[in-house]
Amino acid sequence: MTAETSIPSPEALAKQDNTPARLTLDELNQFAERGQGYDAWLHNLMADIPAFNAALLAVQTDRGVMQPVTLWPRQQAQLDRLGDLVDACGERQRPLILSPTTGEEYGLAYPLFVDGFMVAVFAGYVSLSTHDPDVVMADVEKHSLWIESRFHRDAYQQQREAFQRQQAVIDGYVAVSKGKAIKQAALQWVDSLARGFDCDRVSMGVVKQGLVTLDVISGSSDFALNNVTAKQITQAMQEACDQRRAIVWPVADAETDEADTAIDGGGIRLQAEKLSLAQRNAAVLTVPVYYQDEIDLVLTFERPAKAPFTQLDVDRLEANVALVGVAFHHRQQAELSFWGGCRRHVRLQLERLLAPGYVKRKLFFIGLTALVVFFSLARGEYQINADAVLEPLQIRVVSAPFNGYLKSAGFRAGDRVEKGQLLASMEDNELRLEKIKSISLLSQNNKQYTEALAGRDRAQAQIYAAQMDQAKAQLASAERKLERSELRAAFDALVVSGDLSQRIGGSVSQGEELFRLSPMTDYRLILYVNEYRVGDVLSGQRGRVVLSSMPDKGFDFEVKMLTPVTEVRDGSTVFRVEARLSATHALFRPGLVGIAKVSAGRRHLIDIWTLDLRKWLALKLWSFWG
Template sequence: MADSRDQAGPGQGAEVSVLDQALWSRFSEDRDLRDFARVWLALQIRDLGALDCAALVLETGQGMIPVATWPKDYRPSPEIADAVEEALDKSRDVVIEGRILVKTLIVDGEVMGAAAFQFPVAQPDPGRIFRTLSWGAGWITSAIRRDLSLSDKLEREKQAAVLDVLGAALDAADTRAAAIAAVTQLARRLDCSQVAVGFLKRRRVRLEAVSDVADFRMDSLYSEKLAQAMAEATDQEGTVLHPRREGMAYAVTTLHAELARMKATGDLLTVPLFVRERIMGALHLEKRPGETFEDLDLMIAEAVGAALAPLLDEKRRADRSALRIGAASLWRQVKRLLGPGYIGRKLVALALIAIVAFFAIARGDYRVSAESEVQGLVVRSLVSPFDGHIAEQYVRAGDVIREGEPLARLDERDLQIELLRWRTDLSRFEGEYDRALGERNAAAARIASAEIEQARSKAALVERQIARSALIAPFDALVIEGDLSQSIGRAVRRGEELFQIAPLESYRVALEVEEIQLDDIRIGQTGTLVLSSLPDQGYAIEVTRITPRLEANDGRNVAMVEGQLLDSSPQIRPGMRGVAKVDVEERLLIQVWAQPIIDWIRLALWRWTP
């Protein structure tokens, strides 16, 4: 590309001079950084001579973006973009093949942008060009520093305004007072004729407060129009300014225009109030006739809206009754459940629905569980047949015995001596009887005969006692109680219990049923018994007797219910304990599992209610 100055004729030189003066005039007058940047780039292009293209990249708060290019609407090529990125990353000037030169712009030690220039041919002396750019860079860096200083000032003013409004709202006791204080303070801060705030309810805006007005009529025509204008902004989810200014995003202002015609005002501004991406209302500001909102006013209004919305929303929540809080929470959960997203909640809800449906139709056997003990159907006691001493013991508790098998034997030596004495007396009385007959002494014979009968009876009695000195099993049985191994030689009295035995394969089951479940037990019901020593086997039982007497057991009142063991097994022994479950009826599973809790609640309510 040829240098425009080299190609200019005599007439064109004067035109270029006039153009330079126009650029320098704009350069000294521009206060906007973007306009200043475009003029600065144009001046640098005229100083550098022939160029293919040029671009100025600055930090604008939204990242590094091109603020000025030449030719106009030129989009930087990949070579230019790569060179600028390298200069910004390394914070130094960059030269690519002598044709692309990038000058970094550093303000207070921080890279704030870069100016890139692409020449048609490689430049023999890039240093000269960078010296020229360094002189010009002082102007743009000064402009950047001035813009930063102005931005900081505006930011401080905006923050001060926001803090004043929030401070006024925080001092209020409730939502209405907070809203009135906030809009009144904002109206004074921005010198507005009126500021109002309204809350969105069922897609309609309801006025909550108007500046400097403690009580206002919502049913007035102006209030209705004002609420409609605020709804116009909430529907568009964006700030609405009437009249609309050039450069602002397009927004429908029909209702704002109607409001302005109804009441002579200056500018009208409505800012939507957002809380967690949800519109909760709007903030409306009005200027006096002939007055307009400055850019700073717009910034303050939007900043106040962003900060005030969460505060008012929190106060509204705090002012609600417990019933409304519960209803709102329930409605919020329902919307989350039925609306988009929240996959986890939907899965949980589906699982709960499936569980409820299952328990609504699923049925199962309701059974009463009870601690149980196996007992002998018949218990026989073996007692001492006479006073004596234990001589031998053959079995102890837990042993299985057969019919006719001895369990123990009493010492019979005293009985043998007594038997010998009575037999001796019997022989002597028989001799006396014979002698009385030989002497024909009837009286002596009768006396001797009586003594003989007495001796014979006594001898027979002693013989029977000797025969009973051994305790014999009357049938096949299990020894339940009795252990004489440590009592050999101990004296026992007649009738003293020495053993308890129970017939084999003839048992009953004693169930300890809690009183709260006793009403469910009926004679003839069947069930299953599982013993602690035989947990892998179940034995059928049948309820045969219900004892009305209650006993205390481990802090519980239980009734003793007897059942017959229908299944026999050589492994079962009296005294074994386990758990029996009696089948009552078929019920819903939820009823089966919840019945104990329901019974406890009923009893607790009866106990606690007056």
């Protein structure tokens, strides 16, 4: 809460105009009209409740700060301690009665609310021995009704003024929109402005190519455009148009009225002064109306000398004509024919291009011309971008030779292996037992066969001979499985996939894939070309690819085959194109990705940059209109 130094005391108020100790309601309202309402109200309160030792009324300002407006007695110490009461009441948003601290008086604070917002706080200290706190609070609440009524009256006055301003804007908008002709609409508008703002005359001029032409004058549908007054009004309008600002004459002295202190006194106003002198020192206000940062209309308002224009008048008029001026501009454009509008627009652009100034427009035109010439002549290499993936030329799959259990696995994906190197092995205990069993069975059958031949039992000998063949077959099968239980690399290769380190001792099924091996010498490049550009890719075209793992190196390739295989990648349909690299690198690995560019000849740059857009638009137009 801030302090105010020019607050009269109730004693001084009592001496003023010989007012009695207790003011009537009419007298209180009269003091309020003279700006002394708060002092008079406090005087009445002190007259009704003489037990107050100190009292303060604080009112909330537009900035949300509680500002003291009247104080008794006028002492800094009283202001400080009463200010603490006001702050405490503002924080709690309710009436307060503070317990006595010295045993002789207690603090009292009462907030005043209007429409749910706290607008003022009364605070005071009352003798404890003379009055009951609840009775004093009730009396303060009764006296506060007058202040609340004043706030309601001020709010109603502000709403009424705002409604009048809005009504003036609506009247002008309706006048412009509903007129039978543009001339009649303009006349109705200036007539409504003259009535709404108590002007003797309102004139409107149209701006074309920076020159003002007087169009209509309020109260007259026909006037002589070449008379002296019309020329003076036109010159005053031109003066405001050239300076691109509102011109007021006379400029009110800052000491006469606080409402006028905000008027800008700068600028040249010679023509406004001449018009004022010619009209018996009339007050003159000229306001330019803008449309898209260009002055479209200029209005001149004239009042009697005893009613000069204030800054509030200027603000209201500028707000009024800004909205209605836009509607008037659209009304003008709506009444133009199509070719008339085209001619006006082209002429306006050419005039601005050739006229002095408008540097940005001229630079834009020069830049646009340079771009047209550049794109008409400039050509470049048409390159088709595509995602690329490095794949081995062939893949060898190592699978489980039979159903069994995994005994060992020494390699995993990413390891290099040499030809004949052991990749993994299967459990062979059962196979060895089966081999021994087959050998034993073969030996037994051979012995029985020999004995049958010695006994000349040919039939039994043939049976034993067949059993010997069966035992030999079982032995051969066991030996072959033992050989195949060790999985070895057929050539120098890279293990592309397969990690059996977590499956040692686990079962595998016959034919189950265990490893994938890729030779380290031959690779092919797979390109994924967007469907919009696949038609420009041909076999034999050359290009260059940069892999993500080696961004500082590029590798040449040649397109070998376009496959009719499509995929969806990142929401786009792409075709699979195979290419062969011209050279390999020691760091090549299957699965490396990168960006490839296929050279498809030279074209105009504008054709290259807009190819996708043109094809997409052509497709959409075909889908709509066929």
